[in-house]
Amino acid sequence: MSDILEAILRRRAVKLFEPIEISQELREQILDAARHAPSSFNMQPYRLYWVESEAQKALVAKLCMGQSPAATASALVVAVADIASMPATTECQLAWMRSSNFSQEKIRDYERTAKIGRILFVPGPLGIFAAVKRAIFWSLNLWKTMGMPPLSRQEWLKWATKSTSLACQNLMIAAEALGFNTCPMEGFDGRRLSRYLGLSRRDHEIVMVIAIGKRSHEYVEAPQWRRPLEATVTLL
Ligand SMILES: Cc1cc2nc3c(=O)[nH]c(=O)nc-3n(C[C@H](O)[C@H](O)[C@H](O)COP(=O)(O)O)c2cc1C
Numbered sequence: 001m002s003d004i005l006e007a008i009l010r011r012r013a014v015k016l017f018e019p020i021e022i023s024q025e026l027r028e029q030i031l032d033a034a035r036h037a038p039s040s041f042n043m044q045p046y047r048l049y050w051v052e053s054e055a056q057k058a059l060v061a062k063l064c065m066g067q068s069p070a071a072t073a074s075a076l077v078v079a080v081a082d083i084a085s086m087p088a089t090t091e092c093q094l095a096w097m098r099s100s101n102f103s104q105e106k107i108r109d110y111e112r113t114a115k116i117g118r119i120l121f122v123p124g125p126l127g128i129f130a131a132v133k134r135a136i137f138w139s140l141n142l143w144k145t146m147g148m149p150p151l152s153r154q155e156w157l158k159w160a161t162k163s164t165s166l167a168c169q170n171l172m173i174a175a176e177a178l179g180f181n182t183c184p185m186e187g188f189d190g191r192r193l194s195r196y197l198g199l200s201r202r203d204h205e206i207v208m209v210i211a212i213g214k215r216s217h218e219y220v221e222a223p224q225w226r227r228p229l230e231a232t233v234t235l236l
Helices: 003-010 024-035 054-063 068-072 083-099 104-121 125-143 153-177 190-197
Strands: 046-051 075-082 181-185 204-215
Touching: 003 153, 024 046, 024 153, 046 054, 046 153, 054 068, 054 075, 054 190, 068 181, 068 204, 075 083, 075 153, 075 190, 083 104, 083 153, 153 181, 153 204, 190 204
Parallel strands: none
Antiparallel strands: 046 075, 075 204, 181 204
């Protein structure tokens, strides 16, 4: 079996960790794997907060309701969907395209797409622009096959959450492949954790907190159960 498949099948949500340190090199490998995940329009609309100092970890673990994976982890990663990062991301990609000698045509194409993205993004006061844009898209959709883009802030946050989740899964598989274990958690006090990280309700949504460490020898793992394949898959 391939190493990747092995890491995927070996991964479990581990609830109790040994106190070990994660070196800077391994931390960077884990985070690098996370950002290699695919993302919608390659926008990478997230920020990962790696919490490793004892004091900060204790605080975040408390905001994860003191759950044992959080309290015993070597590090906690707070994965935040971040729609405010988009303008900086497009500027950064444009600078990269210019310095990598992309053709003028490709750069113009990207600028055009970024501009459309910016127009779609502005929800306006009380979501008025979003309502107008939705009406336009619905009318177009009556005679044209097309997808509906995110328009309201909530829809944009949902959009960003998908890409954030893929980065989280990459992070957990990379950690597993490098000899660590993880536990994804959504049992946290979102309001207090957001305040602690200085996040805004408009632009940010905490998707999950991931505990990383090495499985404790004392940890007794329950058998893994999954629905049968035919309950999750439809073949057409
Ligand atoms: C989005 C998400 C949130 C989760 N939240 C918690 C949590 O707050 N606490 C916890 O102990 N486990 C949490 N889990 C872990 C699940 O309980 C676990 O993945 C599931 O029971 C399957 O077990 P396995 O991952 O070992 O196969 C979460 C998993 C996911 C994907």
